[in-house]
Amino acid sequence: MNKLYFYYGAMGSSKTAQALMCRFNYMQKGFNVFLFKPVIDRRTVKDGKAIVGSRIGLSAKAIEFDALDDFKTLANLYKIDQNFERNVIIIDECQFLTRSQVEGLKLLSFHLPVLCYGLLTNYKTELFEGSKRLVEIADKIQEIKSVCDCGRKATVNARIVNGKIAQSGEEILIGDSEYKSMCYKCYLKKLQTNEDINKPNDVTIF
Numbered sequence: 001m002n003k004l005y006f007y008y009g010a011m012g013s014s015k016t017a018q019a020l021m022c023r024f025n026y027m028q029k030g031f032n033v034f035l036f037k038p039v040i041d042r043r044t045v046k047d048g049k050a051i052v053g054s055r056i057g058l059s060a061k062a063i064e065f066d067a068l069d070d071f072k073t074l075a076n077l078y079k080i081d082q083n084f085e086r087n088v089i090i091i092d093e094c095q096f097l098t099r100s101q102v103e104g105l106k107l108l109s110f111h112l113p114v115l116c117y118g119l120l121t122n123y124k125t126e127l128f129e130g131s132k133r134l135v136e137i138a139d140k141i142q143e144i145k146s147v148c149d150c151g152r153k154a155t156v157n158a159r160i161v162n163g164k165i166a167q168s169g170e171e172i173l174i175g176d177s178e179y180k181s182m183c184y185k186c187y188l189k190k191l192q193t194n195e196d197i198n199k200p201n202d203v204t205i206f
Ligand SMILES: [Zn+2]
Pocket: 148, 149, 150, 151, 152, 182, 183, 184, 185, 186, 187
């Protein structure tokens, strides 16, 4: 279906793996999949080529974009607009899209499926710019669930600095080790007590 989809989840919720499985699915059916990722995420640049890789081992080459790119131009550059019927756009780490890029993708989604995968909120539990606009104008929004250490649903992407939850700093700081997904209750507990992140929570206090 030609729609704008937003699949969001906390870190470690297999968003990228699901993006890559979706890509595989479309390719098996003979569609051309254009996989995009923000240039801001340099974790997986391999031999100069951008790679979208998941923690369970799936990976694929991707087209990088930065905040200045607009998707109408990219669709033209990669000839996506020459055969809308057989083309699909998938965006990984879509939280880094700008508001206007999401609006550009919305226009493209009138012609072909556009599937966006990413985080909903930053380490301060606030919406990313791209995610906010996706929530506002996507046709379909779906959560990809993952669990906190305590067993509840993880919704917060806490940034960890020296074992403690950070409350200030830049919004964008790429890298797995500095983040931990957790439920809001565990997040609050660690924040209020300033406890080391690796000390298990006594969840019975809630
Ligand atoms: Zn928890």
